[in-house]
Amino acid sequence: MYIAVCIFNAWWLLRVSSDLTSIQPILGQVEREDRRLQEIQRRHNQGDSKPDGNGSKAPTTNRRERNSEAILSVVEAMYNECAVDAEALGFMAKMLVQTTLPHRAQPGKQYTRTDGDVTLSITDLGGAGLPYGSYPRLILVWMTTEALRTGERKLELGRSLSSFMGQLGLQCTGGHWGTIPRFRGQMERLFGAAISTRWKQDKNGQTNTGGSNLLLAEEFDLWWTPQKLPQAPLAQSSVTLSQKFFEQLVEAPVPLDLRAIKALKRSPLSLDLYAWATRRVSYLKRPLRISWKSFQLSFGAGYAETPQGRSRFRGNAIEALRRVKAVYPQIKIEIQQDGVLLYPSLTHVPKATIA
Numbered sequence: 001m002y003i004a005v006c007i008f009n010a011w012w013l014l015r016v017s018s019d020l021t022s023i024q025p026i027l028g029q030v031e032r033e034d035r036r037l038q039e040i041q042r043r044h045n046q047g048d049s050k051p052d053g054n055g056s057k058a059p060t061t062n063r064r065e066r067n068s069e070a071i072l073s074v075v076e077a078m079y080n081e082c083a084v085d086a087e088a089l090g091f092m093a094k095m096l097v098q099t100t101l102p103h104r105a106q107p108g109k110q111y112t113r114t115d116g117d118v119t120l121s122i123t124d125l126g127g128a129g130l131p132y133g134s135y136p137r138l139i140l141v142w143m144t145t146e147a148l149r150t151g152e153r154k155l156e157l158g159r160s161l162s163s164f165m166g167q168l169g170l171q172c173t174g175g176h177w178g179t180i181p182r183f184r185g186q187m188e189r190l191f192g193a194a195i196s197t198r199w200k201q202d203k204n205g206q207t208n209t210g211g212s213n214l215l216l217a218e219e220f221d222l223w224w225t226p227q228k229l230p231q232a233p234l235a236q237s238s239v240t241l242s243q244k245f246f247e248q249l250v251e252a253p254v255p256l257d258l259r260a261i262k263a264l265k266r267s268p269l270s271l272d273l274y275a276w277a278t279r280r281v282s283y284l285k286r287p288l289r290i291s292w293k294s295f296q297l298s299f300g301a302g303y304a305e306t307p308q309g310r311s312r313f314r315g316n317a318i319e320a321l322r323r324v325k326a327v328y329p330q331i332k333i334e335i336q337q338d339g340v341l342l343y344p345s346l347t348h349v350p351k352a353t354i355a
Contacts, residue, residue: 071326074263078327083257083349088167090261091144091253095214097275099195102132102301103268115297119198125215126192128185135186137271138168141261143241144249153246157222157237168262184222191217191239215242254279255349260327270320272299277324277331278348291339292317 083089099120102111109124124130142164146155171179198211220239241249254275264270276299280288296303296313303313318335325331332343 071263071323074259074327075329077259078257083255083259086259088258089145089349090141090256090258091148092141092256092275093144093249094252094254094279095248096140096144097254097279100272100299100301101136101268102130104302105132106130106302111301113297113301115294117200121196121198123194123196124189124192125194126188128188128192131186131189131193132268133186134265134268134271135183136190137268138165138170138261138265139187139190141256141258143239144253147241147246147249148253151250153218153243154238154240157239167258168265170265187222191220214245214248216245218242254282255347255351257327257348260348263327264323267320267323269299269316270323273317273320274324274328274348277328277333277342280342281331281345282347282351284342284344286344288342289339290342295340 077086099122100113101122109130111122111130113120122130142161143155145164146160147153165183170183193216195214195216196211197214198209200207200209202208218240221237223237256275256278260274261271264274292310292314295317296310299317300313303309321333321335321340325333328348330346330348332345334341334343
């Protein structure tokens with residue numbers, strides 16, 4: 001299997017482009033596309049340089065420069081070695097790719113988002129607050145990967161979690177603003193949340209309304225030391241997934257490259273778009289056009305429904321797609337004035353490598 005995987009990936013890399021004899025052609029393609037995306041973003045932001053109601057501004061060049069080195073190292077590593085060989089294969093449950101969490105802190109105990117006839121609600125059952133940001137997304141990747149590896153609903157938060165977070169380059173720091181308290185807090189929020197989906201459709205003169213409720217964790221028991229993630233001595237730290245959630249995790253999981261997750265980990269929107277893109281092209285048969293309005297309904301959690309809010313989302317989405325294309329050059333996606341055009345493409349982790 002190892003030899004077959006390596007042969008397939010060698011063939012696959014050659015087929016993607018016959019002139020990819022070094023990393024420079026890939027980076028050249030990314031840079032050319034980046035200039036085009038920046039021009040589109042500049043047009044969207046013309047005359048709209050004021051911050052929105054939250055006081056936030058469009059992404060800056062300095063922010064892009066801070067991420068370029070990390071993305072470059074990831075692209076080089078992925079070009080030289082596939083995810084399976086690099087032991088960087090992770091997974092995300094299909095339903096979690098469709099369920100985007102808030103990007104930033106939300107007030108109240110329920111977060112609701114409607115896309116067409118489907119309404120998604122995330123409810124805080126435990127009183128810790130609603131999960132948001134990158135950390136819950138990283139935890140969900142670990143949970144899916146670990147559930148597939150062990151085949152068990154009860155997941156131990158010991159060396160496996162520490163190794164996973166270390167693989168993603170998470171720096172363990174204590175103190176009020178350190179990564180440890182924030183990571184622990186987001187874990188408590190996630191384990192105390194439930195996801196509800198409601199849908200409505202009209203068919204043959206009748207109206208059909210349905211829905212489902214999903215409890216993430218049946219129970220959890222967390223032990224921490226101030227400056228460390230759970231280690232082997234704290235093997236009693238665990239989370240037991242609900243049966244329904246466990247079944248959702250292991251049913252048709254979406255394979256991801258953890259090196260891409262590492263490069264995108266600071267941007268919740270980039271993480272969402274990366275997982276969405278590689279899943280969507282896995283069954284895409286023809287080009288798919290998505291308007292900015294629909295794109296914002298799916299991924300624009302927390303952006304105001306105002307001209308400033310829509311412009312800000314477009315700018316952030318273009319920046320996030322630029323990052324995704326940098327770590328996932330096989331994706332064929334075109335940024336247009338009125339939306340996004342996605343073409344049939346190779347998945348980021350080729351199916352043959354995980355067969």
